Amino acid sequence: MEIRPAEPEDADDVLGVIRAAFGAEAAAHGDRVADLWADVRAGEHLLAERVALVEGRVVGHVGVSRCWVDARRELASACMLSPLSTAPQHQRSGIGTALVAAAVEAARGLGLPLLFLEGSPAFYGSRGFEPASTHGFEAPSRRVPAPAFQVVVLSDRPDWLTGRVVYPEVWWRHDSTGLRDPDLAAVEIALGLT
Ligand SMILES: CC(C)(COP(=O)(O)OP(=O)(O)OC[C@H]1O[C@@H](n2cnc3c(N)ncnc32)[C@H](O)[C@@H]1OP(=O)(O)O)[C@@H](O)C(=O)NCCC(=O)NCCS
Numbered sequence: 001m002e003i004r005p006a007e008p009e010d011a012d013d014v015l016g017v018i019r020a021a022f023g024a025e026a027a028a029h030g031d032r033v034a035d036l037w038a039d040v041r042a043g044e045h046l047l048a049e050r051v052a053l054v055e056g057r058v059v060g061h062v063g064v065s066r067c068w069v070d071a072r073r074e075l076a077s078a079c080m081l082s083p084l085s086t087a088p089q090h091q092r093s094g095i096g097t098a099l100v101a102a103a104v105e106a107a108r109g110l111g112l113p114l115l116f117l118e119g120s121p122a123f124y125g126s127r128g129f130e131p132a133s134t135h136g137f138e139a140p141s142r143r144v145p146a147p148a149f150q151v152v153v154l155s156d157r158p159d160w161l162t163g164r165v166v167y168p169e170v171w172w173r174h175d176s177t178g179l180r181d182p183d184l185a186a187v188e189i190a191l192g193l194t
Pocket of ligand 1: 084122
């Protein structure tokens, strides 16, 4: 397995992997995430993309894009990891773990202090992420269950750098900030929050 930065010619394969990975979990969900990612990529907030290849074919993908922390002193740039996808037939062989590590490395190379994400604490918690609330960060919506909103602190940050995280407009245009019922309620039950 090889991990490298995504090239322009990977664009369609990447959307195919996103569709397959998310589509396996809920009908039509994969198309929504792929459409979101196509728009993020076409906009001004894409920061990094990594692909995983097996036998020369794209089987995994991770994206890193810009967000901000609405701190009292200033609107500070940060980044977020989303989406993370492994093609279903290649899951559980370490590709997702390797892509998370590649995304953290890419984010560190950008010189930004924080990498946020929404996701399973069981998966990301053992891969370097911590609950963002323990560092003084609020999710961009109350519809992000607190344990799911996670962060890697990439570098020394000043004490004033806390506050609510702000996503670019494209995430709201695609209604892809947090979850909505019934998915939200199901995740809250799974996390033991209700
Ligand atoms: C989550 C995902 C990227 C993991 O990819 P992968 O290549 O199978 O990952 P790895 O082989 O490195 O690790 C497998 C681990 O993922 C866990 N896992 C798989 N799907 C998961 C899910 N939906 N939620 C939480 N954990 C999950 C497995 O239990 C295993 O955990 P363990 O190593 O602690 O036992 C992949 O399952 C996927 O594409 N899922 C659909 C899209 C998605 O949910 N993306 C993440 C959104 S935050």
